[in-house]
Amino acid sequence: MAARYRLGVDIGGTFTDVMVADEAGAVVATLKTPSVPGAPEEAIFTALRELRRADIATEDVALFVHGTTLGVNTLIERNGATTGLLVTRGLRDVLEIRRLRLENTTDFYGDKPLPLVPRDLVEEIDERLLSDGSVYRPLDPDQVRAAVRRLIAEGVTALAVCFMHAYKNPAHERQVRDLIRAEYPTLFVCASADLWPQQREYERCLVAVMNAYIGRRMAGYFRNLEAGAVTRGLRAQVLSTKSNGGVMSAARAADEPVQTLLSGPASGVIGAAHVARLAGAPGIVTVDMGGTSADVSVVVDGRAAYSTENQVGDFPVIMPAVDVSSIGAGGGSIAWLDAAGILKVGPRSAGADPGPACYGRGGTHPTVTDAYVHLGIIAPDRFLGGQMPLDPALAAAALADLGKGINLGSREIAQAILDVATSNMYAQFTPLMARKGVDPRDFTLLAYGGAGPTHAFLLAKEVGIGKVLIPPLPGTLCALGCIVADLRNDFVHTLYRSDHQTSDAALEEAFATLEGQGRQWLAEESAHEIPLESSFVLYSADMRYEGQAFEIEVAVPGEARGDRAAIARRFHEAYHAIFGVSDPRAPVTFVNLRASVVGVTAKVTRLQPPARRSAVPAAQTRSVFIDGQLRDATVVQRASLAPDGWVVGPAVLEQYDTTTFVPPGYRVRADAFGNLVGEAV
């Protein structure tokens, strides 16, 4: 039989989620299997075995996309390779000085993050380019050899190379890279301008250093995964998700694992954007709420927003990534009283272990989840489809204990915890939206993740959002994102010339070069029979008025890429839109030119497998304590929700891996795709 399935796998911290779609674009299966932290590929093999039992043969998989958190975890847990760094003489401390600024200037005991490469594993190389790319001091290969030998003696197994102005002329970096590959083939080596040729030595150096730091481990993982999948019958190319929401081949990912760092949250947003596109919601704010925090992103007209000011753990990442920010509280956030007797929620989280008090794993501090249980929002016997019964008595005891401190009963304090948690989220959500220039009241809130649907309406109410969308399978949006992701790669060229210093021809040439790089990348990636429906290139430029210190990104239509005046016009317009002023006669500077190449893959249009024919219980009611009183809430099994019938809050909609809570003031119905559509009444 011809290959026909599309398989998406999202490896999370606790579970590995799998989603399978057929060639007609319908999701035909989903499954969840425990993750294996030491060997993430094992969970995938388990899943392949289970799918085979459901008559989905590995041989029939045409597209295999997976996302892994191995890279980001390696970085955050700091258990990557012993990494060395070669830099231009004089710039040894580029990782120590960073961009100077301290994270928290009001904490006398605070520290700056420890660099990934300690100072004694940084070697200065006698070479120097000037800002125009010309050679000021030539490279001495023997000095490079001596430096590498010393680092190897120190136990270094991975090397990053970052030289001044390599974005302008990568010759010295490449000479060193090739020398090391030839003479020290066991070292993992990467050069900054190969990965991301943008001006700014600290950030570009970090790209190379992070890549080297996680590189060996990631390369080993991809090797094991590919080999194991092939022996299990896989014929399709293994693809990996990227921070920019696209996908790339596993071979590429093994060389450039830095591109996967933010892929987890990015996949979720890509999945959410797809859901929103199908549902016809033009503007959405996505909220992925898990145990410790909620990830927020903005999607307009089905397109995710991108940012080049992202953060992974302690470090900035300047490669474009889907713009995701963490805010406020999660289900595991702990409630406590400060020394003035004021109720606080978070930032400490009970995590998965011991977890909330109601997990019965020894947690004694009440959490947001304990509040859900105690108020009747989550049914303790239906958590994870009943696989993990919760103990409401433990939740009640922990809550009562905390409440005593401020003379509140257990229900009142539980309600207060949700109110405070919601206000925490509000406190970070609104300034975030302001920085993005977004008024969330014009948007639909799309919630996913374990606690997202439970808290979505509470947050929507606080922020003043009238519309809420809950996808059919809120726990598997990242896996959906894997299936619907496009091939996508970004390219940058730092031009740094004002309009009077450059020419239309120079712009055209630079953009054409970027396009050429993009087309070549796409050809290489899609050579492995990845079916594409179409492809296109998006251009943009980071621009500013001459002499200014900050840029704004301006979209450049393909036909205008060699037209300074036309691009400048767009810049003045964009500038006016943000700042309310502009100066159309002033010279403008083109700082970076960018291109993103996109190979569009086929999309799914049915978001969940057909419901199994099981006896669906009729709607019931249960008491939920809300707004200071006990109310009878309608309890509905999500699978049994009839299309186009409204359920009015207070209501609880239960499904396998989450619970949707609809407070008074909102109502919900199911749409044609199985989404829950909520609105304020």
Place this chain on the structure above:
Amino acid sequence: MTDTDDRDAPVFLEILHNRLQAVAEEMASVVLRTGFTVFVKETGDFGATLATRGGEVFAAPLAIGTTNNPGKPHRPVIDAIPDWAEGDVVITNDPYSTGGFVTHLADLYLIKPIFVGGRLLCFAACFVHSSDVGGKVPGSISPTCYDLFQEGFRLRPVKLYERGRLNEPILRLLLDNCRIPTQNWGDLKALLGCLATAERRLQQLADRYGFDRIDRGIEGVLAWAERRARQFIQEIPDGEYVFWDYLEADAWGGAPIRLRCRMHVRGSELYLDFSGTDHQVRGAFNLPSMNQKAHYMFVPTLCRYFRTRDRSIPYNSGLVRPVHTHAPAGSLLNPRPPAAVGVRAATMIRLMDVLLGALGQALPERIPAAGAGQACIVLLAMHDPRSGRRRVGVIQPIVGGSGGRPMRDGIDGMDFCVGFLRNVPAETLETDMPVLIEHYGLRADSAGPGRYRGGVGIELAVRVLAPETVLTARGMERTQLRPWGREGGSPGELGCAIVTTGRGERRPTGKIDELLLQPGDVITFRSQGGGGYGNPYTRDPEAVASDVRRGLVSPEAAQRDYGVALNGRAVDALRTAALRARVPEAGPAFAFGPERDALEAVWPDPARMALHRALDGAPASVRSYMREKLMREMAARVGGVGAVRAQDVADAVRELNAKIGLPR
């Protein structure tokens, strides 16, 4: 809590606190997104506040912008306008008519009353540090300005909008008197957006919870911060703690300016008396506090300490309710108009050290040693030989290491006092200007040794490629008087700057006002390290070995300062034990270094106080001159072997009076 009758106060206050904090952060976010000038985007020198009708700050942003808002006195601005009406927006940039609300002319402020249902709820205010407000130099700020009029135009509080209608003549006046009218108008629009956001959000809050509940809640949030601050002050042993430190401020050859504070703690109240701080100076270092109670530029160290103890404490003026201050009129910290104030930031930064020292005496086990204590901004101006265009740009802000802490080392290359500053990538600098960054890194052997050493300073070497390059470096400090060490820790190394000419001659520059450089010249800045904390002979030898391996401490310094001998890269345990057998006796609580000790051997506190009191009687305009002259001459008279005696000072002052035509 004032809201104790309200049973859910502990819950409502946290919710309200979150909501108010969100409004403040959103205000700052609007400025950041739509603000125009470099100060907004790069250094974050802008701010937003919400203040009660009584003028107390009840919410201010922490995530972005300036964070020294608790204690900002809004009351004088509120009182300056007799007829606040809905839709008004008041503009001002004048320190002297706003009671120290504004502290230099470059800060453009807007203030708006927030009405809900016709009732005045509170005020919202915001500012940006404008890149130019006129005056004698582009950028409006120069340490050598000697009166306010050289520093730009001056607007006392006046309505820019009256009931929503733009007051065109005021706007024209303002824009016609600066070098960058378009940018300033852009920034003002960002500020107007910020205030509109505040108004909308507060009206929403009042709609939801009711005017009176919000009004009471605001007081509740202030009282909550106050209560936490009082708890922390209560832990400070009652008593008097006297401390002083100096601004070198010698760009024009003056004697160090002394900032003196007597901190008096009684129960949960804290008094800061700045009597004895030098009189106002001719240069632009004066800080116009107008003697406001707990002025925001006096209290950042205290607020930082409270926040260090409890990160979740509300960040508002409640924190400084228990703090009382006195800065005598005519002093550096409360100058009389029209004293120049442009670089008062240097004074505020040194004041942070003074408070750190006072607080450190009371709480030695909690408070760090002194850090670099400077924000030296290096600027270059030249004609680019390639294009012939004139270029002016910031090379780097140079700070230095932070002080060693009671449980860990200081931060290398950065200090809290200006922790918000960002640097400029070397690649960008070299593209923008004809310079070559030869070296930009950490400065070895600059940290004050200690059980927990200070952070090391910065070394920056810039090769000049264009003829007639002019360099200025404002805010350079601690090139003569070191960041002090604590509890047996040693002071950090002094900062310095050196020019190496194309012919290889090296000469120290001293403090730089303006320096002319030619192609081939290299200017090197070596900034100070932070002071150490605790006896360095008790530092973990492995930590010393690690510093040596990482090249931050030389093997010689390891042996000399720490009593740690190394064998290759590892600790030589035997020799280290031998070296450490003769542990130097416990060092002093404060180690100021030989330079300050020498200064104070000649000018001990009693003599300095006598001089200060004697100058109190002199006209304000000549005090600065008289102080500097007397300090120089009387030091010369004792010939470097003895101390100036308090009783001789009065005579010397009388002599000088006679010479300059004043009554004896």
